[in-house]
Amino acid sequence: MGQFTMPTLGADMEEGTLLEWLVAPGAQVHRGDVVAVVDTDKSAVDVEVFEDGVVSRLLVEPGTRVPVGTPLADIAAAGAPSVPVEPFVPVEPSVPVEPAEQTVVAPGPAAVPPVPAQPVPVTAPGTPAAPTASPVVRRLAHSLDVDLATVAGTGAGGRITHADVETAAHARAPGAPALGAPRVRSSPRARALAGQRGVDLSAVAGSGPDGAVRAVDLPPAPSRPAPSGAAVEPLQTRPVAASPVPVPRPAAPPSAHAVDEQHRAARRQATAHLMARSNREIPQYAVQTTLDVEPVLAELARRNSGRPVAERLVLAAALARATALAAARRPSLNGTWEDGDLRPAPAVHLGVSVALRGGGLVTPVLRDAQDLDLDGTMAALRGAVERVRRGRTRQGELDGGTLTLTNLGERGAETVHGVIFPPQVALVGVGRPVQRPWAVDGLLGVRTVVTVVLTGDHRASDGHEGSLFLADLADLLAHPDTL
């Protein structure tokens, strides 16, 4: 059993908003499946689940903003039984139980729905004082902050099963914090109903003994029924919280325009921060060269003729491909600068700068770009740019770059001295293709050329290595059949 938690989608991300569930309880998921859409303030991101299994319970409603690490859903291991809906059979209650209200202080397990019997934490005679549970179940209990001593085991011989632990965790009163903090006094029925309705028990005035919350004290159930099969409960807090964290209520969804504006503003801040840091921290040098791109343009035209539009190649893809190949040979230009030293990367994860319509810059990463052939590079580039333009990037797509390519495109300036994206150690800037006078076999001709500027981190590399990189790039583009 595992949990799907709010992922970190950027180094500076502390909170995210769950926008949309793309799976429902009962759905079978596999490692890598996209299960939800999360808003990170800068963009909407498709997020994936990391294990195979079945979605057993959605814990957070769309529209809710939660800290990174907050459990969003429970994933039952493939093949394991999901949370049972039938009532528990207590092993041997030492206190007589009844379906009517019973106030308890400690949260105990309660079947979700209905709530007939109330198993009281006990150990059957003859069993050891500590409840028996396998190491896996113990780990599960630990990760869910469930005290095994308070769980009645329904397995053979009183063993505590996965399901026992899961239900104990979810039956914990909503709004009640994790172990160690003050608990809300409430009856089991109130807790179960509050869980179903998403009510914060700490916000309800209790009419029971010592102010305990009873079922009758709860606000009436909302007219809209909860999604079938899913007891959508408020998020569980982490043990670090010293006091109860109020259950965040999903706010009214903002307009699409407002969201766009918010994203734009956040992106600008992020870019500003990164670029200022770059200039502060990185001693940058630049080397430049002008390359004849007619051989590569001719090769692209040759490959494109007869191809449907969906398979055609553009110069930007050829430039990305050549950059990845040349970078793979230059450890001092492909990697990161961390803790005072160069960390060369074993692969080329090429960031490509994409200018957004309406302003702003996003840099999706083409992972393992050195392994993509030209067609693969084109497909990856098209996909990444399309997702960025649509505002729906994939989890991890914006991180982990080892080098960035800033290609101004056909309507850009001739030359760009780009700024390195820390913690990377280099950036390749390409201007627009222009026709220029050129020496061709000792005679004056005209060629389509582009100007390439390599900006390097002088702590990691120098002009000589930068020049070698540019020479490799020129060579690759002069022999486009090698791309």
Add this chain to the structure above:
Amino acid sequence: MADDLRALVLDVLAGIAPDAADVPLDPTRSLREQLDLDSLDFLAYVERLSEATGHPVPEEDYPAVDTLEGAVALLSAPRAT
């Protein structure tokens, strides 16, 4: 017929450059320039035009479809069999 095609072309462009939907377009000027389309945008434009009309658009026709009137003219012409 030409009106339908014109509407189709404008529709395709709106899908690629939604922010430019209200920009009055000069039918004889480059669409790339007027709408700030890069090579991938233009490729998407050509792809959708081609899909919507069933009319192939080889690379040599890119300059023609780069204007509104050029695109309508090209798409109205009978396809080479």
